[in-house]
Each structure stands twice: as structure tokens, then as C-alpha cells.
Amino acid sequence: MSHFKEIFKYSEFLKSNVKKDIRGKYKGSFLGVLWSFINPLLSVVVYAIVFHYIMRFNIEHYLIYLIAGIIPWTFFTTSINSGMNSILFNANIIKKVYFPREILPISSVTSGLVNFLISCIIILLFAIFSGVGVGVSLLFLPLVVIIQYIFTLGVVFILSAIEIYVKDIEHIVNFIISMLFYVTPILYTPDLVPTKMRFILKLNPLSYIIEAYHDIFYYKQIPNMYNLGIIFGISLIIFIVGYNIFRKLQKGFAEEV
Amino acid sequence: MLKGNVIQVKNMSKNFNIYFDKANTLKEKIMFWNRNRKEVRNVLKDININIKKGETVALIGTNGSGKSTLLKLMTKIYYPSKGSVETKGKLTSLLELGAGFHPDFSGRENIYFNASIFGLSKKEIDKRIDKIIEFSELSEFIDNPVRTYSSGMYMRLAFSIAINVDADILLIDEILAVGDQHFQEKCYDKLMELKEDNTTIVMVSHSLDSVKKLCDRAIWIYDGIVKMDGNCNEVIEEYLKVCR
Numbered sequence: 001m002s003h004f005k006e007i008f009k010y011s012e013f014l015k016s017n018v019k020k021d022i023r024g025k026y027k028g029s030f031l032g033v034l035w036s037f038i039n040p041l042l043s044v045v046v047y048a049i050v051f052h053y054i055m056r057f058n059i060e061h062y063l064i065y066l067i068a069g070i071i072p073w074t075f076f077t078t079s080i081n082s083g084m085n086s087i088l089f090n091a092n093i094i095k096k097v098y099f100p101r102e103i104l105p106i107s108s109v110t111s112g113l114v115n116f117l118i119s120c121i122i123i124l125l126f127a128i129f130s131g132v133g134v135g136v137s138l139l140f141l142p143l144v145v146i147i148q149y150i151f152t153l154g155v156v157f158i159l160s161a162i163e164i165y166v167k168d169i170e171h172i173v174n175f176i177i178s179m180l181f182y183v184t185p186i187l188y189t190p191d192l193v194p195t196k197m198r199f200i201l202k203l204n205p206l207s208y209i210i211e212a213y214h215d216i217f218y219y220k221q222i223p224n225m226y227n228l229g230i231i232f233g234i235s236l237i238i239f240i241v242g243y244n245i246f247r248k249l250q251k252g253f254a255e256e257v
Numbered sequence: 258m259l260k261g262n263v264i265q266v267k268n269m270s271k272n273f274n275i276y277f278d279k280a281n282t283l284k285e286k287i288m289f290w291n292r293n294r295k296e297v298r299n300v301l302k303d304i305n306i307n308i309k310k311g312e313t314v315a316l317i318g319t320n321g322s323g324k325s326t327l328l329k330l331m332t333k334i335y336y337p338s339k340g341s342v343e344t345k346g347k348l349t350s351l352l353e354l355g356a357g358f359h360p361d362f363s364g365r366e367n368i369y370f371n372a373s374i375f376g377l378s379k380k381e382i383d384k385r386i387d388k389i390i391e392f393s394e395l396s397e398f399i400d401n402p403v404r405t406y407s408s409g410m411y412m413r414l415a416f417s418i419a420i421n422v423d424a425d426i427l428l429i430d431e432i433l434a435v436g437d438q439h440f441q442e443k444c445y446d447k448l449m450e451l452k453e454d455n456t457t458i459v460m461v462s463h464s465l466d467s468v469k470k471l472c473d474r475a476i477w478i479y480d481g482i483v484k485m486d487g488n489c490n491e492v493i494e495e496y497l498k499v500c501r
Contacts, residue, residue: 097350098350
């Protein structure tokens with residue numbers, strides 16, 4: 001417990017890290033921070049053209065369905081990518097200053113969260129102007145976001161710590177993430193999947209999270225609480241396991257990086 | 258931890274793995290599992306040190322004897338292979354100049370960034386910022402990017418931040434060698450002042466004269482063991498006998 005207190009004491013370091021992340025990432029580029037919103041939007045446009053106009057997917061308001069899935073997905077992947085490297089990229093301070101190492105992965109995922117929360121405005125704007133509108137289901141958004149945050153942070157704890165010892169975890173993870181994208185109902189709705197294969201979606205924790213976002217933004221209905229409960233449990237377990245792995249492995253960071 | 262101690266090192270050993278041909282990737286780990294030649298180097302051997310509140314302690318010894326490693330263990334950058342290292346109270350370490358400085362940010366921004374690494378809140382930094390700038394004597398340069406600083410200016414800024422954190426324990430690793438005469442003296446005056454305020458100071462230094470002035474106690478580390486521990490003047494005398 002005393003360790004959490006310590007992390008809290010370093011919250012200013014966390015804040016300045018997040019600020020630096022968000023501002024520093026696109027430093028020198030013409031559109032600056034806007035890129036973090038334009039990028040997912042551009043991929044949305046590409047998917048919409050490919051799947052709606054070329055492949056003739058017949059999903060009503062397909063654009064909104066895509067956006068409601070891709071933007072939370074981007075939150076997940078960018079957090080994993082920057083979080084995974086957070087220890088490695090900060091080797092110079094790890095070797096020279098003491099601070100709770102957890103701060104680094106936490107700030108990566110938190111900057112992802114801040115970006116995501118701002119991007120939610122884009123989802124809402126699209127939902128309103130396309131005629132889908134918004135519903136009371138929006139009240140459940142914080143709950144889903146918190147679950148996703150805990151889940152992502154847990155995974156990032158594990159990956160960032162392991163990467164120090166096994167460098168090629170990064171490539172493995174990148175492959176798994178791009179595979180996961182297709183076994184998560186982002187481009188398609190779950191009922192388009194042959195019944196025989198639906199169990200794959202059920203095994204993927206991320207599909208529960210993405211479906212909850214679809215419920216909130218697209219179907220405007222209360223997310224399936226039973227599913228959310230399960231994924232919340234899974235997230236907590238991953239978080240606790242991840243945190244403990246991180247605590248164990250962090251002792252060697254300064255020597256190994 | 259024994260009563261009165263603020264730093265307690267107990268039966269502590271530290272090993273480093275020296276890899277000759279380190280298998281970093283999974284492929285190398287699997288394919289060359291037998292090629293992973295490494296040598297375990299025993300840097301510190303069964304160290305026992307108790308430091309009480311308000312003591313000023315110098316770690317002396319030749320290069321490579323393990324002094325800096327010991328400091329890093331006290332800061333919790335490294336962890337002991339055996340035994341334990343415990344500390345009590347707010348600990349600040351100045352092991353390397355401007356660790357975590359961002360060359361593109363201004364001196365002022367770096368004060369905020371660097372002090373936050375030491376665990377200060379924004380309010381606490383606001384309260385200290387004038388003191389830090391004044392101590393560093395960087396007045397008109399403080400809003401310039403740090404990459405334009407000379408090494409002396411860099412060091413002055415780094416030192417000013419660390420020394421104004423108000424730590425209970427201050428660990429310093431051979432850094433006062435930079436900076437001109439005037440600033441060095443100023444640093445020692447400041448360290449004296451902290452000593453009066455009952456701050457515990459542990460420093461690694463090769464300038465034995467200044468060590469004599471500042472420290473009450475010296476610990477001589479020789480090849481990873483505590484060779485002698487006691488009154489500063491006596492230990493330095495013995496140390497010099499061997500060095501000559």
C-alpha cells in the first residue's frame with residue numbers, strides 16, 4: 001500500500017510526462033496535436049470506402065459504427081505501443097534517478113486516455129450530425145473507459161517490463177495486435193460471423209469492450225452488464241498480475257536497459 | 258531498521274552479470290542458449306553500514322572500488338543481490354549532472370521537470386523556483402534552452418535543483434569537480450548549511466581536502482569491502498598511506 005502512496009507523491013512527474021507526451025509527439029509538425037485525431041479518422045474513411053462501397057457491407061450508419069470502434073481501438077494500440085517502450089526509451093533517467101518506475105507506463109496509458117477522451121467528442125459530433133444521435137447510454141461511458149484503462153495498463157505493465165529482458169517482444173506484440181483487430185467486431189457486426197466461429201470473439205476480451213462502445217454510441221442502449229462484469233474481473237486480474245510482474249522485474253531495469 | 262539509523266546496509270552484496278555476447282532477442286536466446294557467456298562480478302561484498310540522522314559521511318576509495326554502486330543501491334536504482342539496504346525519509350540523489358534534462362526545454366522548464374522527478378509537487382516547486390534560479394546564478398539565461406548552456410551552467414542548474422529539494426538524506430556522487438572556484442565554494446557553504454540543519458549527507462569524493470572540511474566520518478571502500486570506517490581524518494590518513 002505504501003507504494004501506491006509513493007506513486008501518488010510523484011503525480012507531478014506523471015502530469016509533466018503526460019503533457020510532454022501529448023505536446024512533444026507531434027512537435028514540429030504542421031498540424032501538431034490534430035494528427036492524433038486525423039489519423040484514426042483517415043483509417044475510418046479508408047475502411048468505409050473499402051467495406052461499404054467496394055465490398056457492399058450493409059450495415060446502417062456504417063461510418064458511425066466504424067468510428068465508435070476504431071477510436072477506442074486506437075486508444076488501446078497507441079497506449080500499448082508507447083507504454084511497451086516507455087521503460088526502454090527512458091533508459092537514461094532510469095539509470096540515474098530514482099522514482100517509482102510505474103510512473104512511466106502509467107503516463108503512457110494516461111496520455112492515451114486523454115487523447116481518447118478528446119476524440120470522444122469527434123464520435124459524438126459524428127453521431128449527432130449523421131442522425132444517429134446520442135442517448136442516455138452515454139452515462140455508461142465512464143464505466144467502460146475505466147475498465148479499458150485498467151485492462152490496458154495491466155497489459156502495458158507486463159509488456160514494458162518484459163521488453164527490457166526480451167527485446168523482440170515488440171514485434172510479437174505488433175503482430176498479435178494486428179491479428180486482434182480482425183477478431184474484434186470493429187469492421188463487422190458480431191452477427192455477420194458464422195455461428196461456428198463466434199466463440200473466437202467470445203475469447204477476446206477486447207470484443208466485449210468494443211461491443212460496449214457500440215452499445216453506447218451506436219445502438220444507444222445500455223451495455224450488457226453481465227459481459228461488462230466479466231471483462232471488469234478479467235481486467236482487474238490482468239492489472240494485479242501485471243503490476244506484480246512489473247514490481248518484480250523493475251529491480252533489474254537499471255542494470256539491463 | 259535499528260533506532261536512530263536513517264541508512265542501514267546489512268550483510269549486503271551486489272553482483273553484476275557481465276555478458277560477453279548478450280542474447281537480447283528471443284531467437285538468440287533459443288539458438289545460442291549455450292553461448293550466453295557471462296561472468297558474475299562481485300562488486301560489493303557483505304557490506305554493513307549504519308548511518309545516523311545528521312551524519313555527513315564520505316565514501317572514499319580508488320576508482321572501481323564500488324563507491325558509486327553503493328550510492329546507487331542506497332537510492333534504489335540498483336537492488337542488492339543479497340542482504341538489505343534500507344533508508345528512512347526523503348532521499349535525493351545527485352549521481353549524474355542533469356539526469357533527465359531536456360536539451361530543447363528552457364532552464365526554467367527543466368527546473369519543473371527535474372524537480373518533479375525528485376517527487377516535488379507543482380506548488381512546492383513554485384515556492385522554490387526563485388531560490389533555485391538565484392542559487393544557480395543563471396539569471397538571464399534561465400529562459401534559454403538548456404542545450405545552449407556551457408557544462409558549468411548545466412552543472413550549476415542541476416546542483417541548484419537537487420540541493421533545494423529539502424531532502425532528509427542527500428547522496429552526492431563526485432560532481433562538484435565541475436564549476437569554478439566561486440561556485441564550488443558556494444556549494445560547500447550550502448552543504449555546510451544543510452549539515453547544520455541536520456540533513457544526512459553521503460558523498461563520494463576524491464577531493465580529500467573538501468571532504469575533511471565537510472564530513473565527520475569517512476568510509477573507505479576497497480575492492481568491494483569496507484576497509485575502514487570511522488573518523489574522517491583518521492580514515493583519510495590511512496587511505497593516503499596506501500595510495501602513496
